[in-house]
Amino acid sequence: MSVMEWIVIIGGISLIAWINWYFFLARQPVSNAGIDGEGVQEVAIVVEGGYHPAVVSVKRDRPVRLVFDRRERSGCSEEVVFPDFGVRKFLPAFRKTSIELTPAQTGHFEFTCGMSMLHGRLIVQD
Ligand SMILES: [Cu+2]
Numbered sequence: 159m160s161v162m163e164w165i166v167i168i169g170g171i172s173l174i175a176w177i178n179w180y181f182f183l184a185r186q187p188v189s190n191a192g193i194d195g196e197g198v199q200e201v202a203i204v205v206e207g208g209y210h211p212a213v214v215s216v217k218r219d220r221p222v223r224l225v226f227d228r229r230e231r232s233g234c235s236e237e238v239v240f241p242d243f244g245v246r247k248f249l250p251a252f253r254k255t256s257i258e259l260t261p262a263q264t265g266h267f268e269f270t271c272g273m274s275m276l277h278g279r280l281i282v283q284d
Contacts, residue, residue, distance in 0.1 A: 188213045188281070191222065198223050198258075205235045205249060209269075218264050218282050224250035224257045237272030240280070246272070 159167075189211035191199035198221045204210040205228040216222050228239060228249040239246045240259065249255045261267070263284040269278045 188215050190214075194212045194223075197221070200225065202227055202254075203278070204229060205238075206230050206275075207232070207235075208276050211280040213281060214278070215281040215283060216259055216261065219284055221258060221260045222280075224259075226255045226257065228253060228255070234273060234275055235271050238269060239272060239274075240267065240269045243269045 189201055191201045191214065195199050199216045201211075201214050202224045202225045203214070205226050208231065214224070216235070226249050228235060228251055231251045235249065236251070237246060237248055238257070240257070243259045243261075245257060245259060247255060247257055256283045257274075261280070264284055267280040267282065269280060270276060
């Protein structure tokens with residue numbers, strides 16, 4: 159193979175490695191919920207091209223308040239869905255919208271936009 163072909167192959171492999179790192183590791187900081195005066199676990203999630211943070215860790219059997227702060231008009235993010243909790247909520251642009259739920263089971267629960275393009279995860283622990 160020519161030097162040029164090697165460069166293309168090595169460049170391609172590096173790019174794939176970087177994409178994997180970026181999407182699966184770097185973009186998934188876990189945020190632990192803070193607890194307010196009433197014992198509600200509250201987390202603020204910025205909605206802008208995705209969910210930030212996308213992974214939220216909470217405790218089981220305690221009320222959770224997720225405050226979605228939507229900072230864009232993109233139609234993609236106008237709804238958020240928690241299929242395991244039967245929740246589907248409209249998020250007005252440039253507003254904060256709270257979703258309250260009390261997880262009764264431990265596990266990982268996905269949440270998505272209405273079209274299932276944006277993804278986040280609620281981790282419920284004991
Ligand atoms: Cu979408």
